[in-house]
Amino acid sequence: xxxxxxxxxxxxxxxxxxxxxxxxxxxxxxxxxxxxxxxxxxxxxxxxxxxxxxxxxxxxxxxxxxxxxxxxxxxxxxxxxxxxxxxxxxxxxxxxxxxxxxxxxxxxxxxxxxxxxxxxxxxxxxxxxxxxxxxxxxxxxxxxxxxxxxxxxxxxxxxxxxxxxxxxxxxxxxxxxxxxxxxxxx
Numbered sequence: 001x002x003x004x005x006x007x008x009x010x011x012x013x014x015x016x017x018x019x020x021x022x023x024x025x026x027x028x029x030x031x032x033x034x035x036x037x038x039x040x041x042x043x044x045x046x047x048x049x050x051x052x053x054x055x056x057x058x059x060x061x062x063x064x065x066x067x068x069x070x071x072x073x074x075x076x077x078x079x080x081x082x083x084x085x086x087x088x089x090x091x092x093x094x095x096x097x098x099x100x101x102x103x104x105x106x107x108x109x110x111x112x113x114x115x116x117x118x119x120x121x122x123x124x125x126x127x128x129x130x131x132x133x134x135x136x137x138x139x140x141x142x143x144x145x146x147x148x149x150x151x152x153x154x155x156x157x158x159x160x161x162x163x164x165x166x167x168x169x170x171x172x173x174x175x176x177x178x179x180x181x182x183x184x185x186x
Contacts (some may be wrong), residue, residue, distance in 0.1 A: 001055045002173055003081045005072055007090040007113040009147075010062040018133040019146040021158065022089040023060050025131070025165045030058070032166065042078070044071040052173045057081070068113040069120030076121070086126040087172055088117060089165065091146065095132025098157040100164050102184050103128045104177045127177045129168050131161065 006022030014020050030037060033051055037060060040046035045060040057079060061071035076086060090113055095101055105125045108114040118124050136145035150158060164184070171180035 001057065001079055001081055001085065003057050003059060003072070003076055003079070003086045004169065005059045005061065005068070005086065005088045005117075007065060007068055007088060008060065009064050010060075014147065016149050016155075017147050018091055018150065019065060021091045021131045021133065024158070025089050025129075025162065026058055026060055028162045029166065029169070032162075040075070042071045042074040044075065046075065052170050054173050056173070065113040065116075067116055069116035069118070072117050073120040083121050083123050083126045086121075087129065087169065088114065088126060089129045089131065089169075090114060091133045092130035093133060093135050093142065093146070095130060095134070097132055097134040097154050098161060099132035100161060100168060100184060101130045101132075102168060102172070102177065102181045103130060104181070127172050127180075129165060129172075131158075131165070 006026035008014065008020035008023030030047060033049060035047045035049040037045035037047045043061065043063050045062065047058045049056055049058065057075060059071060059075055061068040063070050090111060094109060104127050108118055136142060168180060168184050171183060
């Protein structure tokens, strides 16, 4: 069984913001594969589905970004999911808009949601699908930038990434993170 977590902040105020790309791609997958999110006991929206010949729990933490690890650990403990079976989809400032990079057992790179998960799990040994959002232009503070909405051009780029996120997840679940990294990161 796998746990696939999309990071973001709850509430309509944060819809379609850069920091919510994890939620956006889980919403895409739920439409593509016909599963629905509902409230759970882990402070998260959750959906259990069978996909790529595996049982997968999809999770959108509602604890806000900085406390994402609480929901992730609660769900992982409930289903006895090892950290190596966890995949986190999140935004990355250090990748240009529209770039995807897979990672395993890496530092948080300043991402507070990843930091929370690492601290709560007690390990970095989980997979990540990092979605590039680029860095702010000019003097805009990073905190404001990640909570800002995508431009029309950037929305188009993000929309074109959906199939790559889908393929990345398929490879991780069916062939393992090393094989997935070889294909996606090249």
